[in-house]
Amino acid sequence: MRYAFFKGCFLPVRLPHIEKISRNVLEELGVRLYDVEGFSCCPEPVGFYSSDKLTGTAIAARNISLVEDEGIDLLTLCNGCTYTLKQVNSALKENDELKTRVNEILADTDHQFKGTIKIKHFATVLVEDLGLERVAKKVVNPIEGLKVAGHTGCHIVSPPEIMRFDDPFDPVVLDRMVEVLGAEPADYEFKTLCCGWTLSNYGDREAGYKLLGAKLGAMRDAGSDCIATICPQCFYQFDTGQALAVRKLNLGFKLPVLFYLQLLALSMGYSLEDIGYRRHRMRDPVFELKLNEALA
Amino acid sequence: MAFSSVIGLVIRVEYLSEDESLSLKEASEICLKCAVCCVVKNHFCHVQFDGQFDAKNTYVYECLGAEDPSKNPNIWMCVSCHKCEEVCPYEVSPVEFIESMKARAFEMGHAHPMILGEVENIASSGYAFPLTASSRRQREQLGLEPLGYGATEDVRTISEKTGLAQRLLRYKEAKV
Numbered sequence: 001m002r003y004a005f006f007k008g009c010f011l012p013v014r015l016p017h018i019e020k021i022s023r024n025v026l027e028e029l030g031v032r033l034y035d036v037e038g039f040s041c042c043p044e045p046v047g048f049y050s051s052d053k054l055t056g057t058a059i060a061a062r063n064i065s066l067v068e069d070e071g072i073d074l075l076t077l078c079n080g081c082t083y084t085l086k087q088v089n090s091a092l093k094e095n096d097e098l099k100t101r102v103n104e105i106l107a108d109t110d111h112q113f114k115g116t117i118k119i120k121h122f123a124t125v126l127v128e129d130l131g132l133e134r135v136a137k138k139v140v141n142p143i144e145g146l147k148v149a150g151h152t153g154c155h156i157v158s159p160p161e162i163m164r165f166d167d168p169f170d171p172v173v174l175d176r177m178v179e180v181l182g183a184e185p186a187d188y189e190f191k192t193l194c195c196g197w198t199l200s201n202y203g204d205r206e207a208g209y210k211l212l213g214a215k216l217g218a219m220r221d222a223g224s225d226c227i228a229t230i231c232p233q234c235f236y237q238f239d240t241g242q243a244l245a246v247r248k249l250n251l252g253f254k255l256p257v258l259f260y261l262q263l264l265a266l267s268m269g270y271s272l273e274d275i276g277y278r279r280h281r282m283r284d285p286v287f288e289l290k291l292n293e294a295l296a
Numbered sequence: 297m298a299f300s301s302v303i304g305l306v307i308r309v310e311y312l313s314e315d316e317s318l319s320l321k322e323a324s325e326i327c328l329k330c331a332v333c334c335v336v337k338n339h340f341c342h343v344q345f346d347g348q349f350d351a352k353n354t355y356v357y358e359c360l361g362a363e364d365p366s367k368n369p370n371i372w373m374c375v376s377c378h379k380c381e382e383v384c385p386y387e388v389s390p391v392e393f394i395e396s397m398k399a400r401a402f403e404m405g406h407a408h409p410m411i412l413g414e415v416e417n418i419a420s421s422g423y424a425f426p427l428t429a430s431s432r433r434q435r436e437q438l439g440l441e442p443l444g445y446g447a448t449e450d451v452r453t454i455s456e457k458t459g460l461a462q463r464l465l466r467y468k469e470a471k472v
Contacts, residue, residue: 009423009424009425010424010425012431012435012440012443013423013425013426013427013428013431013443014425014431016431016434016435016438016440017434017438019438019440020438020439020440035441037444037446038446038447038450039446039447040418040422040423040447040448040450040451041418041422041423041424043418043424044414044418044424045376046374046375046376047408047410047411047414047415047424048411048414048415048418048424050376050395050398050399051398051399051401051402051407051411051415052399052402052415052458052460053395053399054458055419055454055455055458055460058454058457058458059418059451059454062447062450062451062454083376105454105457105458106454108453108457109450109453109454111450154375154376154377154378154379155376155377158377158378158379158381158382159378159381159382160382168378168379168382169338169339169379169382169383189337189338190338191338192338192339192379193338193340193342194342194375194377196342196345197375198342198372198373198374198375199342199343199345199346199373199375201410202372202373202408202410202411203343203346203370203372203373204346204347204373206347207343207345207346207347208345210345211342211345214345276438
């Protein structure tokens with residue numbers, strides 16, 4: 001099973017420890033990742049792609065064309081990258097006029113969009129290409145007794161006719177992925193609510209904290225021990241954003257967050273040190289104790 | 297005065313000849329203020345957490361109803377999650393409208409400063425986030441390959457061809 005590895009830019013720049021463990025875990029699962037020289041930002045959907053659709057489409061088309069030369073599908077680790085690249089891939093496959101226009105723009109770069117590959121988020125690769133049964137076979141340390149609040153995020157589910165990942169209003173795929181590890185998925189209020197990254201950064205920071213407080217409170221009320229995400233920016237918001245919100249809102253509790261592939265790594269025998277947990281802002285001895293009991 | 301404001305609909309923006317390309321669909325005019333998109337628990341727009349909005353003045357009404365939506369700083373809070381579009385019983389697509397307004401605002405030089413900075417980063421280096429000494433050091437410690445600038449030239453070429461590079465230069469000159 002081979003894929004071109006699209007790292008994006010947030011993950012390799014801000015969260016390289018997650019890139020590292022993700023590479024290790026995917027390789028162990030038999031997912032071979034190929035690094036392709038010359039990728040740029042996807043580009044980022046909320047700021048860039050919305051503000052200048054034509055340039056955004058051309059940059060995304062260039063990224064896709066680099067993989068088309070290799071003849072394999074593209075694997076991403078980020079909801080935002082998946083959103084931009086899938087939207088552009090779909091739009092250009094369906095609209096010949098737009099494709100011609102974009103290829104004219106790309107002409108001076110010696111790249112052309114052909115429309116021959118698929119864009120896949122790593123969760124899609126685990127669930128559909130590999131199959132959760134095969135993932136389950138790699139679980140040597142089931143994390144039983146741990147309750148995990150899965151946060152699927154926004155851009156991986158909508159628009160559903162293009163993203164085709166899960167129900168935007170009742171997402172269950174991440175819960176199934178969590179169950180495979182032996183953990184119990186938490187059923188909590190505000191499950192589909194955004195992590196608040198955009199609100200915190202482009203709007204009112206206080207409103208962002210309020211949102212995060214409501215969401216974290218709901219996760220906590222449902223008995224969650226930690227959060228699992230499949231998007232690096234959601235991860236960052238629940239980690240660094242939570243560190244700020246805890247102080248502002250006097251929350252009185254912490255909920256550590258793990259990228260799903262970190263959680264999978266733990267169940268495959270890796271340690272907290274191996275997954276880079278010490279680089280997280282939200283560390284909690286109570287969680288660590290419970291996790292170590294589960295893994296013992 | 298726009299027709300819609302006379303008869304009391306939410307949308308107040310004047311239609312322009314180029315609106316076809318801005319996706320201001322007719323459906324945007326039929327928003328009936330049912331508030332499903334912003335106040336239905338568990339399905340609501342995250343921007344409602346901002347204190348300036350409530351059930352009578354939702355985020356979506358504020359965006360659709362602004363006199364000049366492209367100068368409305370609140371448009372930048374939309375995360376393009378498409379929830380408003382999914383739940384609307386009348387198939388209004390506020391997200392399309394808001395994204396069109398973002399594009400128009402960007403064109404006019406009214407982009408949110410953080411977004412402008414991000415666009416400049418991508419157009420000049422290929423990365424949305426600057427490659428800092430700290431990230432270089434961390435990658436090295438982890439045994440990861442250093443990040444290169446293999447896309448920079450192509451991204452600059454694309455930006456020049458679409459006119460983005462010239463627009464960014466214009467904004468910079470206007471600031472000076």
